[in-house]
Amino acid sequence: MIEGENEFMTDVLFYQNYTYVADISAIVLCIICWLLLHSSYTVREKSLIIFKAGTVCLMMATVCSISFHTAITRITESRKILIYVLQDGIYLLLILTFVLLCNYFGTLLKLEERPARLLGAVSWGGYAVFAFLEIGSPFTHLGFYIDADLMVHQNFYFDPFRFAYIYYCIVLVVVLFTYRKKFVLKMLRCLAYILLFSFGMIALEAEYVSTSYSCMALLLPYMGVLFLFHYTSYDRETGTLDAGAFDSYLRDVGDDDFSVIFMGFPETNLKKIPELPRTILTFAENYFKTFCLFRLQDDKLALVYQRLSNKAEKNGKYNIQKTFERVCKEHGLGYRVLIAHADDRLREAGEYLALNEFMEEKIPVGAVYECQNKDIIEYRKASYILGELKDINAHCDLEDERVKVYCQPVLNTRTNRFASAEALMRLELPETGMVYPDQFIPMAERHDYIHTLSKIILNKTCRQIKRLEQEGYQIDRVSVNFSILEFRRKEFCKDVMDIIRQNEIPYEKVAIELTESWNETEFDNIKNTITSLQKLGIKFYLDDFGTGNSSLSLALELPFDELKVDMSFIRDIKQKPQNQAMVQSIVDYARRTNTETCIEGIEDKEVSDYIEKFGSTWQQGYYYSKPVPIEQFEEVLREKATEKE
Numbered sequence: 001m002i003e004g005e006n007e008f009m010t011d012v013l014f015y016q017n018y019t020y021v022a023d024i025s026a027i028v029l030c031i032i033c034w035l036l037l038h039s040s041y042t043v044r045e046k047s048l049i050i051f052k053a054g055t056v057c058l059m060m061a062t063v064c065s066i067s068f069h070t071a072i073t074r075i076t077e078s079r080k081i082l083i084y085v086l087q088d089g090i091y092l093l094l095i096l097t098f099v100l101l102c103n104y105f106g107t108l109l110k111l112e113e114r115p116a117r118l119l120g121a122v123s124w125g126g127y128a129v130f131a132f133l134e135i136g137s138p139f140t141h142l143g144f145y146i147d148a149d150l151m152v153h154q155n156f157y158f159d160p161f162r163f164a165y166i167y168y169c170i171v172l173v174v175v176l177f178t179y180r181k182k183f184v185l186k187m188l189r190c191l192a193y194i195l196l197f198s199f200g201m202i203a204l205e206a207e208y209v210s211t212s213y214s215c216m217a218l219l220l221p222y223m224g225v226l227f228l229f230h231y232t233s234y235d236r237e238t239g240t241l242d243a244g245a246f247d248s249y250l251r252d253v254g255d256d257d258f259s260v261i262f263m264g265f266p267e268t269n270l271k272k273i274p275e276l277p278r279t280i281l282t283f284a285e286n287y288f289k290t291f292c293l294f295r296l297q298d299d300k301l302a303l304v305y306q307r308l309s310n311k312a313e314k315n316g317k318y319n320i321q322k323t324f325e326r327v328c329k330e331h332g333l334g335y336r337v338l339i340a341h342a343d344d345r346l347r348e349a350g351e352y353l354a355l356n357e358f359m360e361e362k363i364p365v366g367a368v369y370e371c372q373n374k375d376i377i378e379y380r381k382a383s384y385i386l387g388e389l390k391d392i393n394a395h396c397d398l399e400d401e402r403v404k405v406y407c408q409p410v411l412n413t414r415t416n417r418f419a420s421a422e423a424l425m426r427l428e429l430p431e432t433g434m435v436y437p438d439q440f441i442p443m444a445e446r447h448d449y450i451h452t453l454s455k456i457i458l459n460k461t462c463r464q465i466k467r468l469e470q471e472g473y474q475i476d477r478v479s480v481n482f483s484i485l486e487f488r489r490k491e492f493c494k495d496v497m498d499i500i501r502q503n504e505i506p507y508e509k510v511a512i513e514l515t516e517s518w519n520e521t522e523f524d525n526i527k528n529t530i531t532s533l534q535k536l537g538i539k540f541y542l543d544d545f546g547t548g549n550s551s552l553s554l555a556l557e558l559p560f561d562e563l564k565v566d567m568s569f570i571r572d573i574k575q576k577p578q579n580q581a582m583v584q585s586i587v588d589y590a591r592r593t594n595t596e597t598c599i600e601g602i603e604d605k606e607v608s609d610y611i612e613k614f615g616s617t618w619q620q621g622y623y624y625s626k627p628v629p630i631e632q633f634e635e636v637l638r639e640k641a642t643e644k645e
Contacts, residue, residue: 018069019212023062026215030059033226047107054100054222061093062215069211075150087144091134091161094218098168099123101221102175109179119175126167133160154211161214165202169195172221194224240277246294246302247349257307257342261320262300262356264336265328266365269298273331277301283323287315296353307341321368328366336360337368345376355379381432385440386447388429393449398459398499404428405460406627407478410598410620413612419476422513422620423461424627425453441483450483455495457481462503462510464630469505473634479511479541484522487529496533507537513564515543527558534559541598545586562618563590567601570621574610587614 033055037048068086071079102123106116137143143159146152172195180188201217241249250258263280270277277293284291284303291305320337328335338359346352355371358379363369392400404426409418427435444450458480468475486492500507512533514526530540539561565586573579583599590597602608602621611619 020066020069022212022216023065026062026219027059029219029223030055030062033222034059036226047104050100050104050107051222051225054097054104057093057097057100058215058219058222061090061097061218064089064093065211065215072152075146075152077150080146080150083146084138088135090214091143091164092131094161094214095127095130095134095164095168097218097222098164098172099127101225102168102171104225105172105175109175119171122171123168126164126171130160130164130167133163162202165199169199190228191221191224194220240281240293240295240301243294243296246296246304249292249294249304250349250352253304258304259307259339259341260352261303261305262296262338262340263303263324264338264356264360265299265301265333266336267299268333270295270301271298273333276327276331276333279323279327283319287319302356324368325366334365336363336365338363338371339368340371343376345380351383354383358382382439382443384431385427385429385435386443388427389440389444389447389449389453392456393452396452396455398456400456402427402429403453403456403460404434405457405464405630407630407633408620408627409625409633410618411624412476413617413619418624419474420618421475421478421633423457423478423480423630425457425481445483445485448485451486451489451492451495454480454482454486455499458496458510459499459503460630462500462505464633465509466503466505468634469509471634475509477509477511477539479513479539481513481515481543484514484526487522487526493529493532496538497536500538507533508539511539511541511561513541513543523558530559534561560595562596562598564598564600564620565616567621570599570601570607570611573607583611583614587616591615 034052037052037055064086068083068090071083071086075083102119106119111119133140133142137160138145141153142155143161144152144154173192176188176191198217198220201213201220205211205213205217265276277295280301280303281293284293284305288303288305291303294302294304296302320339324335324337327333338356340346340352340355346355355376359369359371359375362375388402392402406424406426407421408424410420410422411417412419425437425441427440429435441450444453461478461480465475465478489495496512497507500510534540540559541562541564542558542560543564544566545563563586565583569579569583571579573583587597589595596617598618598620599611599614599616600620602611602619602623604623608619608621608623
């Protein structure tokens with residue numbers, strides 16, 4: 001239909017089939033999403049900043065779509081450029097929303113540097129290609145273009161936008177499948193259905209020659225992600241906010257003077273006792289003007305409140321105690337309460353949570369404890385040590401200078417020579433100096449860093465043994481302590497053998513010490529590991545014998561080469577007949593089973609002379625030598641051997 005010499009009405013079906021309803025609905029939904037995100041506790045998270053930017057792009061694309069379909073009703077030469085700009089604006093913005101969605105998942109998953117770079121290259125590189133093709137459509141005729149007669153053409157099956165849509169759907173599917181273990185299966189399944197439904201809308205558009213639902217089709221994955229992953233911070237069952245909201249809330253209060261009351265209820269699911277959080281909320285309403293209650297875990301709550309006057313603060317603490325005593329008595333619950341005040345040394349919510357975890361072991365059940373300056377200092381030190389352990393584990397450098405080996409000589413009573421030693425672990429860190437095992441071994445075991453430390457100690461010990469042998473020094477063996485947790489690792493035997501073999505020393509020069517701290521379910525695995533390494537010549541010692549949690553009969557069934565009598569039996573041994581009987585029975589049993597014994601904790605000559613009557617093969621303690629750096633091992637051994645002779 002011609003309305004003027006140079007003006008034509010388009011007869012293209014997609015224009016005739018267009019409806020404003022879908023795009024207007026999409027704009028409304030985008031505004032709602034943006035407002036929800038803007039008022040959310042988690043709005044400052046990087047992932048949600050990206051998500052928020054995506055909703056803005058969708059909104060702008062929808063505005064472009066409405067403007068485009070309004071402008072295309074009347075085509076003139078002068079309006080061609082405007083129409084092209086609006087057309088490109090629609091699809092470039094829509095494709096950009098997919099790029100942002102890919103990067104949102106990359107941030108949400110906290111990808112390591114290499115995968116993050118790869119995802120960025122794939123998403124942004126694809127965008128550059130499709131943007132070039134979209135802008136070039138008037139020349140390539142792949143998508144939308146207006147011919148010389150001012151007639152509109154649209155290739156619905158081969159246009160750049162639909163290729164881009166398929167491309168980014170594949171990228172998302174690959175990312176989600178690769179990291180599927182980090183998501184709840186139901187959520188992934190639901191997201192897959194949403195993507196499939198969105199893809200169906202795009203396919204139907206092509207089939208029925210329409211562009212009404214392009215923006216709505218891309219809005220669906222955004223709405224799905226919003227409700228699946230960030231639907232709310234509110235826990236309707238307990239009337240509290242969740243852990244994610246706790247993190248954002250502390251960032252929002254910033255430099256305000258606030259306090260946090262951490263409430264732990266061991267082995268209690270708060271969802272099964274909804275009246276407990278409600279009681280705490282009622283308590284808070286009576287004593288605090290500004291507060292917020294969070295459920296951190298099934299058995300943990302955190303109440304953040306604005307600091308009060310000294311009198312009110314004291315009164316509040318008193319009533320906290322009384323409230324917990326009453327409520328927990330009603331439900332038969334135990335509790336631990338920690339009150340922590342805002343501190344410049346604690347920079348974010350994660351550090352307050354870590355402080356609470358650190359203090360839990362120190363707070364008895366049924367107590368309310370207010371965190372002191374010394375506690376924060378102690379926590380900061382522990383946090384620093386943990387960070388260093390993490391770094392040591394990450395680098396796994398067997399020559400790491402932060403890990404030090406100390407040796408304590410062991411006297412052979414048969415030869416009257418110091419021909420053996422026990423290798424002991426230390427850390428020497430820049431900020432703390434020397435750190436002893438009781439300060440870092442539990443942390444290393446809890447965070448699975450212990451095996452790396454043990455490998456470093458074993459390597460340095462083997463290296464020293466080799467040097468001593470090259471210098472002609474005679475030494476029976478050196479024992480190295482290993483955690484029972486390491487026996488659960490499939491690569492344990494291989495790692496031990498590789499280190500000894502690489503240092504080119506006989507297996508017989510190494511012994512492994514274990515403490516009596518396993519359970520019956522681990523027995524077969526431990527026995528098989530010990531037997532395999534014993535066949536090579538490696539000796540196994542049972543340390544702290546008689547003090548562990550496992551039964552004595554179970555411990556004695558394992559093929560140990562030496563039993564080390566714990567020092568607790570040696571203290572006051574002359575005054576305690578029961579200790580004398582225990583030590584003698586252990587030595588006699590070992591002799592009958594062809595097992596050696598070592599008595600630890602010998603502090604003076606009087607005790608040394610006294611225990612000789614028991615007939616133990618080895619003796620160890622501060623009387624003979626304190627632990628010394630392994631580099632001084634040879635010197636000490638020679639000195640002590642001379643003294644003994």
